[in-house]
Amino acid sequence: xxxxxxxxxxxxxxLALTTMTVQAQQEEHSNANVRLGQKALLDGDxxxxxxxxxxxxxxxxxxxxxxxxxxxxxxxxxDFLKASNTFGKVIALAPTNAxxxxxxxxxxxxxxxxxxxxxxxxxxLELLQSAIADYTKxxxxxxTDAKLYQxxxxxxxxxxxxxxxxGGNTYNKVAATEAYNKAITDFEKVLSYDTxxxxxxxxxxKAKVYRDLLK
Numbered sequence: 001x002x003x004x005x006x007x008x009x010x011x012x013x014x015l016a017l018t019t020m021t022v023q024a025q026q027e028e029h030s031n032a033n034v035r036l037g038q039k040a041l042l043d044g045d046x047x048x049x050x051x052x053x054x055x056x057x058x059x060x061x062x063x064x065x066x067x068x069x070x071x072x073x074x075x076x077x078x079d080f081l082k083a084s085n086t087f088g089k090v091i092a093l094a095p096t097n098a099x100x101x102x103x104x105x106x107x108x109x110x111x112x113x114x115x116x117x118x119x120x121x122x123x124x125l126e127l128l129q130s131a132i133a134d135y136t137k138x139x140x141x142x143x144t145d146a147k148l149y150q151x152x153x154x155x156x157x158x159x160x161x162x163x164x165x166x167g168g169n170t171y172n173k174v175a176a177t178e179a180y181n182k183a184i185t186d187f188e189k190v191l192s193y194d195t196x197x198x199x200x201x202x203x204x205x206k207a208k209v210y211r212d213l214l215k
Contacts, residue, residue, distance in 0.1 A: 049073035064094040080107040098141040105134035121170040128159045153186030180211035
Protein backbone atom coordinates (compact mmCIF):
# COMPACT_ATOMS: atom_id res chain seq x y z
CA UNK A 1 0.00 0.00 0.00
CA UNK A 2 1.56 3.33 -1.01
CA UNK A 3 1.87 6.53 1.02
CA UNK A 4 -1.11 8.21 -0.64
CA UNK A 5 -3.34 5.25 0.23
CA UNK A 6 -2.10 5.27 3.81
CA UNK A 7 -2.80 9.00 4.10
CA UNK A 8 -6.34 8.56 2.81
CA UNK A 9 -6.78 5.55 5.09
CA UNK A 10 -5.84 7.60 8.17
CA UNK A 11 -8.25 10.34 7.12
CA UNK A 12 -11.15 7.90 6.76
CA UNK A 13 -10.13 6.19 10.00
CA UNK A 14 -10.31 9.49 11.89
CA LEU A 15 -13.81 10.09 10.53
CA ALA A 16 -14.90 6.56 11.45
CA LEU A 17 -13.56 6.82 14.98
CA THR A 18 -15.19 10.22 15.51
CA THR A 19 -18.53 8.83 14.35
CA MET A 20 -18.17 5.82 16.62
CA THR A 21 -17.32 8.01 19.61
CA VAL A 22 -20.45 10.11 19.11
CA GLN A 23 -22.56 6.97 18.75
CA ALA A 24 -21.01 5.47 21.88
CA GLN A 25 -21.84 8.62 23.83
CA GLN A 26 -25.43 8.44 22.69
CA GLU A 27 -26.10 4.77 23.33
CA GLU A 28 -24.04 1.70 24.19
CA HIS A 29 -24.58 -1.39 22.08
CA SER A 30 -26.44 -4.17 23.90
CA ASN A 31 -23.98 -6.83 22.70
CA ALA A 32 -20.90 -7.02 24.94
CA ASN A 33 -18.70 -8.30 22.09
CA VAL A 34 -19.69 -5.35 19.92
CA ARG A 35 -18.77 -2.97 22.75
CA LEU A 36 -15.40 -4.70 23.17
CA GLY A 37 -14.88 -4.58 19.42
CA GLN A 38 -15.64 -0.86 19.36
CA LYS A 39 -13.16 -0.24 22.17
CA ALA A 40 -10.45 -2.26 20.41
CA LEU A 41 -11.09 -0.31 17.22
CA LEU A 42 -10.82 3.00 19.06
CA ASP A 43 -7.53 1.77 20.54
CA GLY A 44 -6.26 0.87 17.06
CA ASP A 45 -6.13 -2.84 17.95
CA UNK A 46 -7.75 -4.10 14.77
CA UNK A 47 -6.99 -7.80 15.22
CA UNK A 48 -8.70 -7.82 18.63
CA UNK A 49 -11.58 -5.87 17.13
CA UNK A 50 -11.99 -8.59 14.50
CA UNK A 51 -11.99 -11.28 17.20
CA UNK A 52 -14.68 -9.56 19.28
CA UNK A 53 -16.85 -8.53 16.35
CA UNK A 54 -16.74 -12.04 14.87
CA UNK A 55 -17.92 -13.34 18.26
CA UNK A 56 -20.87 -10.95 17.97
CA UNK A 57 -22.06 -12.99 14.99
CA UNK A 58 -24.43 -14.51 14.04
CA UNK A 59 -26.51 -12.53 16.55
CA UNK A 60 -25.65 -9.25 14.79
CA UNK A 61 -25.38 -10.52 11.22
CA UNK A 62 -28.31 -8.37 10.12
CA UNK A 63 -26.87 -5.19 11.59
CA UNK A 64 -24.98 -3.33 8.82
CA UNK A 65 -23.25 -1.07 11.38
CA UNK A 66 -21.68 -4.03 13.18
CA UNK A 67 -20.71 -5.67 9.90
CA UNK A 68 -19.18 -2.39 8.75
CA UNK A 69 -16.99 -2.25 11.85
CA UNK A 70 -15.98 -5.87 11.27
CA UNK A 71 -15.12 -5.25 7.62
CA UNK A 72 -13.16 -2.13 8.51
CA UNK A 73 -11.21 -4.05 11.18
CA UNK A 74 -10.50 -6.89 8.75
CA UNK A 75 -9.30 -4.38 6.15
CA UNK A 76 -6.99 -2.63 8.60
CA UNK A 77 -5.69 -6.05 9.71
CA UNK A 78 -4.71 -6.85 6.13
CA ASP A 79 -7.32 -9.58 5.57
CA PHE A 80 -8.59 -8.09 2.34
CA LEU A 81 -10.52 -11.15 1.15
CA LYS A 82 -12.60 -11.31 4.33
CA ALA A 83 -13.01 -7.53 4.28
CA SER A 84 -14.36 -7.67 0.73
CA ASN A 85 -16.84 -10.38 1.67
CA THR A 86 -17.96 -8.53 4.79
CA PHE A 87 -18.46 -5.22 3.00
CA GLY A 88 -20.46 -7.13 0.40
CA LYS A 89 -22.83 -8.11 3.22
CA VAL A 90 -23.00 -4.50 4.38
CA ILE A 91 -23.98 -3.44 0.86
CA ALA A 92 -26.68 -6.10 0.71
CA LEU A 93 -28.21 -4.65 3.89
CA ALA A 94 -27.44 -0.97 3.23
CA PRO A 95 -27.13 -0.44 -0.54
CA THR A 96 -26.60 3.34 -0.22
CA ASN A 97 -23.54 3.07 2.04
CA ALA A 98 -20.89 4.66 -0.21
CA UNK A 99 -18.06 3.86 2.24
CA UNK A 100 -18.91 0.15 2.10
CA UNK A 101 -18.54 0.20 -1.70
CA UNK A 102 -15.27 2.13 -1.27
CA UNK A 103 -13.70 -0.38 1.11
CA UNK A 104 -14.95 -3.41 -0.83
CA UNK A 105 -13.42 -1.93 -3.98
CA UNK A 106 -10.17 -1.01 -2.23
CA UNK A 107 -9.87 -4.51 -0.76
CA UNK A 108 -10.39 -6.14 -4.17
CA UNK A 109 -7.96 -3.76 -5.87
CA UNK A 110 -5.33 -4.59 -3.25
CA UNK A 111 -5.90 -8.32 -3.76
CA UNK A 112 -5.61 -7.89 -7.53
CA UNK A 113 -2.15 -6.30 -7.40
CA UNK A 114 -0.72 -8.40 -4.56
CA UNK A 115 1.93 -10.81 -5.89
CA UNK A 116 0.57 -14.34 -5.79
CA UNK A 117 1.72 -17.50 -7.49
CA UNK A 118 -1.80 -18.95 -7.43
CA UNK A 119 -3.95 -16.06 -8.66
CA UNK A 120 -4.51 -16.09 -12.40
CA UNK A 121 -4.49 -12.97 -14.56
CA UNK A 122 -8.16 -13.63 -15.30
CA UNK A 123 -8.93 -13.50 -11.56
CA UNK A 124 -6.96 -10.26 -11.17
CA LEU A 125 -8.92 -8.83 -14.07
CA GLU A 126 -12.18 -9.88 -12.43
CA LEU A 127 -11.20 -8.23 -9.13
CA LEU A 128 -10.22 -4.98 -10.83
CA GLN A 129 -13.44 -4.84 -12.82
CA SER A 130 -15.38 -5.46 -9.61
CA ALA A 131 -13.45 -2.68 -7.87
CA ILE A 132 -14.19 -0.23 -10.68
CA ALA A 133 -17.89 -1.13 -10.57
CA ASP A 134 -18.01 -0.55 -6.81
CA TYR A 135 -16.18 2.78 -7.02
CA THR A 136 -18.61 3.82 -9.74
CA LYS A 137 -21.57 2.90 -7.53
CA UNK A 138 -20.04 4.85 -4.63
CA UNK A 139 -19.59 7.87 -6.92
CA UNK A 140 -23.24 7.68 -7.95
CA UNK A 141 -24.10 8.01 -4.25
CA UNK A 142 -21.50 10.66 -3.40
CA UNK A 143 -20.47 12.56 -6.51
CA THR A 144 -18.20 15.07 -4.76
CA ASP A 145 -15.85 12.70 -2.89
CA ALA A 146 -12.42 13.13 -4.47
CA LYS A 147 -11.00 9.96 -2.95
CA LEU A 148 -13.52 7.88 -4.92
CA TYR A 149 -12.32 9.31 -8.23
CA GLN A 150 -8.69 8.96 -7.14
CA UNK A 151 -9.05 5.30 -6.22
CA UNK A 152 -11.10 4.50 -9.30
CA UNK A 153 -8.34 6.09 -11.37
CA UNK A 154 -5.82 3.79 -9.69
CA UNK A 155 -8.04 0.78 -10.42
CA UNK A 156 -8.35 1.83 -14.09
CA UNK A 157 -4.56 2.27 -14.26
CA UNK A 158 -4.01 -1.19 -12.77
CA UNK A 159 -6.53 -2.58 -15.24
CA UNK A 160 -4.60 -0.90 -18.05
CA UNK A 161 -1.38 -2.50 -16.84
CA UNK A 162 -2.80 -6.01 -16.77
CA UNK A 163 -4.51 -5.48 -20.14
CA UNK A 164 -1.25 -4.25 -21.70
CA UNK A 165 0.95 -7.09 -20.44
CA UNK A 166 1.94 -8.88 -23.63
CA GLY A 167 1.98 -12.64 -23.51
CA GLY A 168 -0.74 -12.84 -20.89
CA ASN A 169 -4.19 -14.20 -21.58
CA THR A 170 -5.74 -10.87 -20.56
CA TYR A 171 -3.77 -8.80 -23.09
CA ASN A 172 -5.97 -6.43 -25.07
CA LYS A 173 -4.44 -3.25 -26.45
CA VAL A 174 -7.75 -1.55 -27.15
CA ALA A 175 -9.06 -2.30 -23.66
CA ALA A 176 -5.76 -1.16 -22.13
CA THR A 177 -5.95 2.18 -23.96
CA GLU A 178 -9.53 2.67 -22.82
CA ALA A 179 -8.58 1.90 -19.21
CA TYR A 180 -5.70 4.39 -19.23
CA ASN A 181 -7.95 7.06 -20.78
CA LYS A 182 -10.50 6.55 -18.01
CA ALA A 183 -7.74 6.71 -15.39
CA ILE A 184 -6.60 10.01 -16.90
CA THR A 185 -10.15 11.39 -16.77
CA ASP A 186 -10.49 10.47 -13.10
CA PHE A 187 -7.08 11.87 -12.15
CA GLU A 188 -8.07 15.11 -13.89
CA LYS A 189 -11.31 15.10 -11.89
CA VAL A 190 -9.30 14.89 -8.65
CA LEU A 191 -7.16 17.82 -9.79
CA SER A 192 -10.32 19.83 -10.44
CA TYR A 193 -10.87 19.70 -6.66
CA ASP A 194 -7.27 20.55 -5.80
CA THR A 195 -4.90 21.64 -8.56
CA UNK A 196 -1.93 21.59 -6.14
CA UNK A 197 -1.96 17.79 -5.70
CA UNK A 198 1.54 16.96 -6.92
CA UNK A 199 1.01 13.26 -6.26
CA UNK A 200 -1.98 13.25 -8.60
CA UNK A 201 -0.11 15.33 -11.17
CA UNK A 202 2.59 12.64 -11.16
CA UNK A 203 0.07 9.81 -11.46
CA UNK A 204 -1.64 11.62 -14.33
CA UNK A 205 1.64 11.96 -16.23
CA LYS A 206 2.47 8.29 -15.64
CA ALA A 207 -0.94 7.16 -16.91
CA LYS A 208 -0.42 9.20 -20.08
CA VAL A 209 3.02 7.67 -20.59
CA TYR A 210 1.66 4.15 -20.09
CA ARG A 211 -1.09 4.85 -22.64
CA ASP A 212 1.19 6.45 -25.18
CA LEU A 213 3.69 3.59 -25.02
CA LEU A 214 0.94 1.33 -26.34
CA LYS A 215 0.86 3.19 -29.65
